[in-house]
């Protein structure tokens with residue numbers, strides 16, 4: 001029997017995702033029509049004999065999670081539970097706290113997945129790879145290649161080429177170590193808890209020397225506290241993937257993830273993609289339209305657009321590379337490009353909402369999405385996608401360019417490169 005754990009974090013995280021994470025825990029933000037971690041659960045549901053999925057985090061606002069879990073349990077016929085950490089315990093602290101829950105029913109192995117990554121999760125490949133690890137091994141880390149420069153933003157691993165063993169692990173190194181990066185997807189044997197317990201005991205001892213005894217004692221970081229000491233001991237192995245993988249740290253990354261998940265639907269769920277017909281809007285490329293959304297047949301939609309539940313898209317609207325969230329209204333002839341329009345927001349007639357993509361450089365092999373700082377060195381907003389928070393009202397005939405609009409704003413003019421508070 002196999003289990004899976006998804007590390008969903010809590011409300012302190014996801015600050016780069018504001019204002020969208022003000023309304024909903026970031027792991028539930030919809031990408032390609034479904035919450036971010038729905039895609040993780042869908043991937044887990046394809047693993048034979050995977051019987052339970054545990055979400056570990058410290059979100060206290062339980063309603064959205066409960067509703068999501070109930071819907072997923074019904075759809076995937078797998079047990080899902082949310083285990084609440086009393087505070088941020090780090091990427092291994094929650095695993096340690098809930099070790100008995102994880103180990104109940106004696107799983108042979110368990111997946112651990114960071115919530116804020118997306119991809120064509122190769123869980124079956126990992127399982128097959130993991131079976132070949134030598135006896136006594138603790139786990140398999142999914143690795144992928146990044147550019148030299150970008151690797152510094154991730155966990156970096158030096159690999160024993162013949163054995164695929166992790167020889168050396170450095171989390172977010174200051175200088176180049178290796179271009180094989182940690183994807184935040186793991187498959188562990190129960191024996192990993194021996195290493196976590198060792199780290200726990202060491203931290204507990206060390207923490208008496210620190211100022212903040214409560215927090216630091218129980219905080220265990222999978223990367224620094226477990227992988228670093230285990231590297232070179234023949235216990236951790238790297239399973240490589242060339243398939244699509246990205247982090248979702250910012251709103252711009254959600255647009256990028258949206259595009260890739262829609263592309264994956266061509267293979268896995270072609271029924272989810274809109275098609276051209278006589279009385280439908282003109283569809284270009286991959287588009288997901290929720291069955292309850294109303295899109296006028298005079299609209300032009302795509303490529304890479306997701307239109308959420310109950311959205312109303314009026315005559316002549318143009319949509320491209322964007323996510324329109326539940327209950328939004330796009331009035332006649334508005335144009336939305338590289339943007340996210342928040343829940344219940346209204347875009348006025350003939351208005352234009354436009355952002356700037358920051359896609360990876362297509363000429364650099366293995367380039368990942370860059371997450372540019374919000375501001376430039378001279379204090380100006382870095383051009384990025386436009387994000388309209390929830391319940392925002394955009395009047396007719398204005399242009400909102402490269403801006404971030406916080407929830408509940410009633411705008412009365414055009415804006416360019418601004419955060420509208």
Ligand code: GDD
Pocket residue numbers: 007008009010013056057058085087088089090091094113114115116117153154155156171172181182183184223247
């Ligand atoms: N339950 C819980 N408790 N989850 C947590 C906590 C915690 O205290 N802290 C972080 N997480 C979750 C986050 O929600 C996220 O899904 C994941 O753990 C990793 O979060 P970060 O700590 O922000 O790390 P990171 O994303 O910068 O880097 C990690 O992921 C990279 C791949 O995306 C590292 O594992 C890197 O090595 C890796 O390359």
Ligand code: GTP
Pocket residue numbers: 316317318320333334335337352
């Ligand atoms: P490329 O394909 O990159 O060459 O761009 P484009 O010249 O097609 O136009 P752009 O990326 O600026 O806009 C994307 C689409 O939106 C175009 O097909 C335009 O027809 C449409 N579009 C642009 N501005 C407006 C607008 O103000 N209103 C409406 N309704 N559609 C617009």
